[in-house]
Amino acid sequence: MFESLIAKLPHLKQQLEEFTQLYERIEVPAKTILLREGQVSKRSFFIEKGCIRAWLNHNGKDVTFQFFFEQEGLSSAESFRKNIPSVLTIETIEPSIIHVLHKKDYEYIMQKLGADTAFLKEMIEIIFERQLHYVKEFISFIRDTPQQRYLNLLQQKPHIVQRIPQHYIASYLGITSVHLSRIRNKLMKENK
Amino acid sequence: MFESLIAKLPHLKQQLEEFTQLYERIEVPAKTILLREGQVSKRSFFIEKGCIRAWLNHNGKDVTFQFFFEQEGLSSAESFRKNIPSVLTIETIEPSIIHVLHKKDYEYIMQKLGADTAFLKEMIEIIFERQLHYVKEFISFIRDTPQQRYLNLLQQKPHIVQRIPQHYIASYLGITSVHLSRIRNKLMKENK
């Protein structure tokens, strides 16, 4: 679970491997809600198998914010770190195997590693990279048309398009499933 | 310049105050481009007086990404930290007084402070908060109509609406200035 971190911080190998045992492994069916919008998150997740989407409700229709797949970790960061109600709902799309880290164990880990400057610097890198990811997504949302975003998605993350039901893709692109269907139809005709 | 940081990390007071001297103070007119899209950023900025916008070009029309005001720092973070071409252009809106930190001095500061765990933890907090800011902006962009975003802006950041030319506001909201004008007109009529 911490493979990439261990590769960068070999002196923490033993400790990080111990922390792996703090995770609880659960198997859940599709459409399981792991965290509901409005709840205060007490758990962080790591995906062994399956996929998850984070979404939010707006006037009854749900808007997908992000997808997650195998070997990725996620949480409702603001809620988890700051003990405030989550803006996002976290829900499995497929039957999944998830590793769950409870907040008290997270705090134990952070307390253990908080004195290690190499670890803290690595944390900064990770958070910085995540910030860049959101900025890029945001900019793409501002700048590109839905059709262009769909083409980007096809090119850059084809696994998402192949694996995720189309109406979730549409809500991720910020459009209705009807409109996505029109775009796909138009693209098909253009490519004969 | 580092007031809030000094308040949180009093043991670094002297050092942080010394670093202030590494900044170069410049006065520039309105519409000065401090960093142009495509350039690799070598400078980070802090605003003493005036305001700045970060924007990007898309098919000839510019899209405003963010506004900055007095006592705020900014950079094209990805470009500055990773030495890659900037996606954003950074440009003054008003005549401004800016404090400029060159990359070599930034690296000197980071090297000096990199052994201080309290400082690193504070960095994590700051980057984390910034990430949350972008996520919130992003979610608002996904979820709210242009009219709602304009009302949010009026309520939450009235200083922006008062101070910034309307066509920049429009491009920040993701709409044309014509459409923003329509929205304003409609809102006026609704409030008699």
Place this chain on the structure above:
DNA sequence: TTTGTTTCTTAACAAATGTTATCGTACAAC
């Protein structure tokens, strides 16, 4: 003062996108 530039509004029209409804297919549950 005159001139040019920027900013904002408004109108007419065009394009993009949403809404609602219907239909067909695939697939799982029974």
Place this chain on the structure above:
DNA sequence: GTTGTACGATAACATTTGTTAAGAAACAAA
């Protein structure tokens, strides 16, 4: 098998938003 449900395509129509153009007001430069 039958049934129900999720998913996707399509059509007709409504709404939102963009485009282009024109003009007015504010303001700075000459």
